[in-house]
Amino acid sequence: MKKVRLIIALFVSVQLFVCCTNGERTNTSLVQVDSLLRGGFVDSAYNKLGSVLPSQLRSEADSSYYFLLHAQASYRMYKPADPMKWLDFAIRYYLKIGHDAEKLASAYYYKGMLLYENGDVRNGVLNLKNAEFIAAKSTDTELRHKIFESLSVVNDDAGEFRMAISYAKKSLAESEKSGNVNWLAHAYNNLAVLSSKIGRSDRASYYLKMCTSVLRHVPSKDKKIVLNNVGAYLMHTNATLAKRYFCQILQTSPIDEAYGNLATIYMNEGNYVKADSLLRIALRSADMQIRCEAMWTLCHLQQKR
Numbered sequence: 001m002k003k004v005r006l007i008i009a010l011f012v013s014v015q016l017f018v019c020c021t022n023g024e025r026t027n028t029s030l031v032q033v034d035s036l037l038r039g040g041f042v043d044s045a046y047n048k049l050g051s052v053l054p055s056q057l058r059s060e061a062d063s064s065y066y067f068l069l070h071a072q073a074s075y076r077m078y079k080p081a082d083p084m085k086w087l088d089f090a091i092r093y094y095l096k097i098g099h100d101a102e103k104l105a106s107a108y109y110y111k112g113m114l115l116y117e118n119g120d121v122r123n124g125v126l127n128l129k130n131a132e133f134i135a136a137k138s139t140d141t142e143l144r145h146k147i148f149e150s151l152s153v154v155n156d157d158a159g160e161f162r163m164a165i166s167y168a169k170k171s172l173a174e175s176e177k178s179g180n181v182n183w184l185a186h187a188y189n190n191l192a193v194l195s196s197k198i199g200r201s202d203r204a205s206y207y208l209k210m211c212t213s214v215l216r217h218v219p220s221k222d223k224k225i226v227l228n229n230v231g232a233y234l235m236h237t238n239a240t241l242a243k244r245y246f247c248q249i250l251q252t253s254p255i256d257e258a259y260g261n262l263a264t265i266y267m268n269e270g271n272y273v274k275a276d277s278l279l280r281i282a283l284r285s286a287d288m289q290i291r292c293e294a295m296w297t298l299c300h301l302q303q304k305r
Contacts, residue, residue, distance in 0.1 A: 027052075027062045033069050037076070038142070046073040064093040068103060071110045081118070087111045102143055105134040109147055116154065125154060145174035145183060152190060156197075165194045181217040188214070189226045196233060208233055224249045228257050239265050256285035260294050267301050275301055 029052050036045035049070055057063045067086035074082055087107055094104035108131035116124025131147050138144060152167035168190045175183035188211035195203035208230055218226055231245035246262035249255060263278035279301065282294035 027056060027058075027065065029056060030062065030065045030069060033073070034065075037069065037072060042073060042076045045069070046077055046079075049073055060093050061097075064090040065103070068107050068110070071114070072106070075110055075113065081114050084111065084114070087114075101134050102138050102140050105131045105138065105143060105147070108134065109143070109150070113150060128154065141174050141178045145171055145178070148174060149186070149190070152194075156194060161194055161197045165191065165198070168194055181214050182219065182222075185211055185214045185218045185226060186222070189229055192233065193229055204233060220253065224253050224255050224258070228255060228261065231258070232261050235261065235265060239268070256282055256287055256290045259285075260290060260297060263294075264297060267297065267304065272301060272305055 029048070033045045033048050033052075036042075036048065049066070052066060057066055067082070067090045071082050071087050071090075074080070087110060090107045091104065091111065094100050094107060108127045112124045112127030112129075112131060114124075115127060118124075128147065128151055132151065135144050135147055148167045148171040152164045152171060155161070155164035155167060168187060172184070172187035172191065175187045188207045192204045192207035192211060195201075195207060211226060212230060215223060215226060227245045227249055231242040231249075234242040234245070243262065243265050246258045246265070249258040250262065259278045259282040263275040263282065266272075266275040266278065276298070279294045279298045283291055283298070285291050285294070
């Protein structure tokens with residue numbers, strides 16, 4: 001059992017600006033929310049949006065900006081999705097005015113991700129591709145990074161690993177351009193996983209080395225996923241180091257994948273009692289794939305006994 005996954009980084013870049021639409025200054029409350037989101041203060045942004053009254057949205061520009069920011073904050077906080085008509089309103093408005101391509105691309109991006117994660121793969125991907133096309137000439141590194149990173153994950157889900165690598169490399173380029181070390185760690189991690197999937201162990205090793213070199217900059221909630229991926233790759237070449245990574249995850253912030261991966265190492269070492277105990281924890285996972293892999297490994301364990 002070896003479970004890895006790609007990860008999408010938090011998009012953190014501090015930037016405060018005041019936008020103008022049709023010659024009018026944008027609602028300053030919404031500009032503050034946008035700044036909070038760009039700074040990574042998603043909880044604060046979401047709370048501030050809750051204090052914006054309908055009477056403060058005095059134009060189509062204000063309403064469109066509000067709907068876009070609310071969709072973004074809700075998505076990043078894993079809140080229930082806003083009505084899709086809100087994003088459709090924003091998209092129609094930005095298409096109409098024709099000169100705010102970055103907000104239009106962002107609206108397509110969040111619509112695409114919401115549709116995709118709700119199971120509408122075709123329309124989700126179409127909206128993500130719209131976002132990519134519109135953002136092609138953008139200088140907004142954050143916007144381009146998140147579009148490329150998400151398209152890499154979408155292609156990985158579809159088994160299109162080489163296309164996924166192409167987008168992951170674009171994400172890496174944006175990460176290098178921005179100097180954001182957290183983004184770099186995620187890009188290296190994703191490229192390592194994808195390289196392994198196409199049998200390029202040399203490239204996977206290179207990207208894992210690059211990933212571990214910047215790992216200290218990764219937020220703790222994502223670090224455990226990166227460590228699990230590194231451990232999963234090392235399981236058959238350096239089981240001692242892999243075990244250390246899995247134990248570190250389970251001692252600090254456990255994830256289901258690590259239980260199954262560590263169980264496999266114990267099983268290969270002949271420590272069937274510990275392997276059995278960890279696999280039974282993995283069987284309680286909400287992830288069906290993890291449960292299936294744990295069941296398969298447990299059956300294999302029973303045959304070894």
